[in-house]
Amino acid sequence: MGAQYDISVDSASFHRIVSRLTEDQTPRVWSLLVTVFGELAQDKGAQISGLMLRHMREHIGIKPEAMRVALHRLRKDGWIENERTGRTSAHHLTDWGRTQSAAASPRIYSRDATATRAWLIVSDPSQSQPQGRACGVWVSSNLRIATTPPKDTASFVAVLDDAAQIPAWMKNKVCALQTRAASKSFFETLKQVREELAGADALSTIEHAVLRVLLVHAWRRIILKAPELPDCVFPQDWYGPQCRALMADLFDQFPKLHLSDLQDAVENAS
Amino acid sequence: MGAQYDISVDSASFHRIVSRLTEDQTPRVWSLLVTVFGELAQDKGAQISGLMLRHMREHIGIKPEAMRVALHRLRKDGWIENERTGRTSAHHLTDWGRTQSAAASPRIYSRDATATRAWLIVSDPSQSQPQGRACGVWVSSNLRIATTPPKDTASFVAVLDDAAQIPAWMKNKVCALQTRAASKSFFETLKQVREELAGADALSTIEHAVLRVLLVHAWRRIILKAPELPDCVFPQDWYGPQCRALMADLFDQFPKLHLSDLQDAVENAS
Structure with a gap:
């Protein structure tokens, strides 16, 4: 199923960026939501409104039904809980979900390898x-x-460590061929996204948030499949360090948003 | 076959020392002769007279026939050559034999391990x-x-190296159990020999030479079966370092003889 923009989103360049980062496929929505909560609502007490989720869903091209199913699954699995206040609902991570999310964050967001020796x-x-x-x-x-x-x-x-001569056969066993191939492909994607962003109109706050979520999500699916080991033990065709560097550049350019600013933006956009 | 002293040798304490070092067994004579040549006649041009061999043979308790067979074998194998001058004969190492002997000498005579890393x-x-x-x-x-x-x-x-923590299973693979047991047994023998020597009469020049030959021969059969590796990789039940130290002490006490001095001694004794 190709990712389809909702008609409310009209920036062609942002559309291309989303296409690149989702590889023109609808991401597994429950997994993407794990990223959304980790990126935006990892703090205790932080809540993501139904309205905010709708905006993200529309920007990424996810069907309402798919989102409902994913939210149901995450609740059932103990990741999130929701609260209804009148006509609106808000979602937050459970304590367990927050622990899981916090445990993965250093590896996803770090500019450097989290293991050095x-x-x-x-x-x-x-x-x-x-x-x-x-x-x-x-x-x-x-x-x-x-x-x-x-x-x-x-x-x-x-x-x-960096001084050790580690033979190729040993390095090759550290990381699956598929994960290495994914890292190379993602590195190419990141370069293209950076280029697209340079030529794109200024992103809206929601686009900015969606960009970060999609970047984090794509990277999370690669970096968490690789073992947490220093760069020196990885084979040459592992592009982890290159991806981390480009991710860090993009994060500098598009810093983490305050949840309240994003909430204001989606309320103003509705 | 028990080692039998020739009646011409009459020092009881030296007899006990020989018994200990030969473990009351006649050594393989061809192998013992390799030690004799390595110990006394490794220099180019050095010769061992038939008379000298007879004295050694008698001190160790080797039958004349066994010596003849061994000399024949060593000649056939290319280790030694002999020259006859009138009624006497003299033996010397071949170039090949000298090379073999010189290659083994550092390990046999060294006070320290010849490999340190x-x-x-x-x-x-x-x-x-x-x-x-x-x-x-x-x-x-x-x-x-x-x-x-x-x-x-x-x-x-x-x-x-000495700083490395090498696990027991790895060390145990370095050296055969039999060789390790032999090193422990030889270490006990060396301690006993040292004690015997302390209580013995002053050794004659020939006894001194025979003592060295028997020490070297017994040690050679152990050290050359162990790999040439630093002490740190050997298991705890390898007594190589302890044997080397005692050997060195005994060598200090009974230094290497000049071949000419020994030749004079056997001529005077005949």
């Missing part, structure tokens, strides 16, 4: 490894890369 | 390893410990 942990190959319990990424049955060294002395441990 | 080389577990061609010790199918790092970047390399 890692350890290669070489465990006894004759022992079966409790892979489930150990943190980090297993690069083979007895080789693991983690950001915390083990407490016991049963394994050999080597520091992996 | 090693590298753990982690190669791609999905690739079959050319184990035959790579130097060092394989501790698993893709883990190797070597004293030279590889030239290519296909492996991950970590320094193994």
Whole structure:
């Protein structure tokens, strides 16, 4: 299903930006809403009005029905709760939802890698490894890369930092080929979006908010699939650092909005 | 076959020392002769007379026949050559034999480990390893410990030095259980020999030479079975460092003899 602009949105350049960031596909709405709440209403007490959601939905090209289904699912899953006051409703994250959102935020919004040092942990190959319990990424049955060294002395441990020569086969095991391909593709998208934005009319407050949500959403789907490890352990075709840098530039250009300013804007636009 | 002293040797304490060092067994004579030549006649032009060999043989308790067979074998294998001058014969190492002997000497005679640093080389577990061609010790199918790092970047390399925490399973793979047991047993022997020597009469020049040959021979059979790696990678039950220290003490007490002094001594004793 192609993303369709609501007729109330008429900026052609913004339309192109939305198309690029959604790759002309309607995003999974429940997942997009997780991004919306994380971006705009992570603070305790912060609420997103039904009106604000309608504006976002229209800018992104999401059908009302799809939004209703997604909100229902998120409520059922314990992410959000809603309150009705008269004819209007407002949604907010549950405590659990806020915790989840806060845990992911540093990785999504950081300009730099959130991990700077890692350890290669070489465990006894004759022992079966409790892979489930150990943190980090297993690069083979007895080789693991983690950001915390083990407490016991049963394994050999080597520091992996910028000075370490890490062979390609090891780096390649750190991050799935699909995620690496997605990072490259998103890096291209970001460059195009930056170009579009340079030639676009000044964005409205709602467009500004939607732009940030779509940027964050697209990046979130990539960065949270990659392990939280320093850049030096990633293979060459992982474009995480490049994406982070461009995201940071765009965030500088389009800083985080105050929820109240955005609420004012949607009320004035209605 | 128990080692039997020739009646010409009459020092009871020296007899006990020989018994300890030969563990009351006749050593493999060809192998012992390799030690004799390495200890006494490694210099180009150095020769060991038949008379000298006879004295050593008698002190150690080797039958004349066994010595003849061993000399024949060493000549056939290209280790030694002999020259006859009238009724006497003299033996010397071939160039090849001298090279072999010189290559092993540093490890046998050194007070310290001849390797001080090693590298753990982690190669791609999905690739079959050319184990035959790579130097060092394989501790698993893709883990190797070597004293030279590889030239290519296909492996991950970590320094193994005194500061490295090397787990027991890795150390245990470095050196065979049998070799470790032999080192412990030899360490006990060395302590006993040192005690015997303290209570023994002053050794004759020939006894001094035989003592050194037997010490070197027993140690050679252990140290050359262990890999040439720094002490830090060896397991706790490897007594190499302790043996080296005691060997060095005994060598200080019984320094290397000049071949000519020994030759004079055997001629005077005959």
